Amino acid sequence: MKKLFSMIARSWGVFSKPSKHISLGVITCGAFLAGIIFWGGFNTALEATNTEAFCISCHSMEENNYKEIQSTIHWSNRSGVRATCPDCHVPHKWSDKMAAKARASKDVFGWLLGTVDTKEKFEAKRLHLAQNEWARFKANGSLECRNCHDYKSMDFTKMSEKAQVQMRGAAERDQSCLDCHKGIAHHLPEMDTTAISELGKMAKNLEGHSFEVGKEYYSLVQTPLYKDEKETEYLGVLTPATKFKVIAESGNRLEVELVTWHKAKGYGRVLYFDFAKNIVQATLSKEASQDESLFVRGDKREDDLTGLPWEQVTFTLWVDKKGYEENLQNIWDYAKGAYQTTCSVCHTQPAEGHFDANTWVGMFAGMQGFVNLDGDTHDVILKYLQNHSSDYSKDAH
Amino acid sequence: MNQQTSSTGTEKKGEWKLFIFLTVFLFPILATVSVFGYGFVIWMSHILFGLPTH
Structure with missing residues (x-):
């Protein structure tokens, strides 16, 4: 250690004084050359x-x-x-x-x-x-893309009409390329894990709460339906955001009443929210949908558009005591956020009331191919859109 | 006289040794470290003040 200090001290002595033996010319030339070599090496x-x-x-x-x-x-x-x-x-x-x-x-x-x-x-x-990477591209407006792809050099007339509409708008807004073009050079991440956890998390947070008989609750995730309080095989599945009324509780199950509609033709396995509206509340097994002991028939009406007879049915079934939401608005708030973040990735999303409930099914199916949604989030966004569609919204157009 | 020459010799050797050490090792390393440091400071500034915009 001492040796090192004395060496540094001696070196400092040489360093801080003008050189006696090496000429200024040799020093500057040597340093200059070393600089060139360093610069070259650094760049290499x-x-x-x-x-x-x-x-x-x-x-x-x-x-x-x-x-x-x-x-x-x-x-x-x-x-x-x-x-x-x-x-x-x-x-x-x-x-x-x-x-x-x-x-x-x-x-x-x-x-x-x-x-x-x-x-x-x-x-x-x-x-x-x-x-x-997305955050970086978002901040710099996809600068690295635009080193090659420049809006100013784009000939919109050479694009397909569909592309033109999007690209002209994007150029006007000076939009960042990755706002829409994600996953074009590498695979898109599976984004459903994050989405699953959101509704799942909401359900988890509500677990262990007590239930009041006679009160209405909403499912948060796809929820299995059972015949009684013991049976392990399930008869069908509730979709998220489906209302049910608790009529009894036993052990870790709840007996619930489900007021729905089905098509009075075929098996009627799919239960709908409303007459002639393709808003799915639950799907049942063939046996369950035919088991008269499980449901009571109500109103029967024919849909003029399709000529299909619809029938109101009230099912009495059992669900596990899990986390259920009392306030539907909480579910819609989540769905609205998910709709806005996932769908606005590519475009300004249509207003909820822009389509009717049945049109939304096709619209949503058409767009779904561009994003990765898990089952629960998919269902809840679609139901959110349908429940706020022109059929139900006051400010529809 | 003889002693002076030998001390001049070590002095000269010392100067050359330091010259080589500085130009070949220390300064290039310092230059590289300072460029890395510069990059590091910008990186940290991105974290603190946000990513570069265009």
Whole structure:
């Protein structure tokens, strides 16, 4: 230690005084040359870490992201231009690039610790990783895309009419490309896990609450229906946001009354919210839908549009004591949020009252292909839209 | 006289050694570290003040 200090002290002595033996010319030339070599080396290293070969030198990059892009248009296309990893994922501006490089030091730790070294671990992290990139693109207006794809250079007349409408609007708003074009170069993360947990979480939070006989509750998730308080095999499933009245409780089951409609033709396995409205409350097994001991028949009416006879039916069935919501508005609030966040990703979503309940089924089915929704969220958004459609809303158009 | 030459010799050797050490090791390392530091500061500023806009 002492030796080191004395060495530093001696060096400082040499460093701080004019040199006696090396001429100024040799020092400046030497330093200048060293500077050139350093600059060259630095840029070479920077370039080298900005190549695809470097990116995929990590197993997880090669196995996942690199394989995924190979089926997309950014890998091969009629023009023979392709995007490599850094084209999209490393900012081109120098200071932001340096920040990206510094940030990538985290990836080195991740590599050392094996954070995403298996397919399962990668899939588990995929949403998180994607969200990081989405946030970056959101903030900079998809700058890296627009280094190549510039609104100013787009010839809208060469687009299909459908695309024109969207792209002209996007150009006007100077919209960020990734607002719509997510998952175009790599697979989209499975987003249903987050969605499942939301309604599931609401149900979980309400678990253990006591139930009042005679009071009405709403299902939050797909809920199995049973014949009695003991039977384990279920007769059917309630969709989320379905109203039922508790008429008795026994053990860990509730006896509930379900006022619904079904088509009085065929088995009538699907139970609907309202006459001639395709708003599904529950689906039953063939046996249950025919078991007269389970339901009481009510009004019978014919739908002029389809000529089908509909019948009001009141079922008495059993459900497990789980978390049920007393206030329907809480479910609609969640559904509204989910509708706005998932659907506005691609476009301004139509107002709820823009279509009637039956039209929403087709509309929603058409859009559903673009997003990943789990069953519960899918059902609850559709029901939210139908219940706020022109059939039920005051401010419909 | 003889002693002076030898002390001049070590002095000269010391100067060269330090010169090489500075130009080949210390300053390039400092330069790299400072660029990384610059990047790090920008990264932190992104976390604190938000991501760069366009």
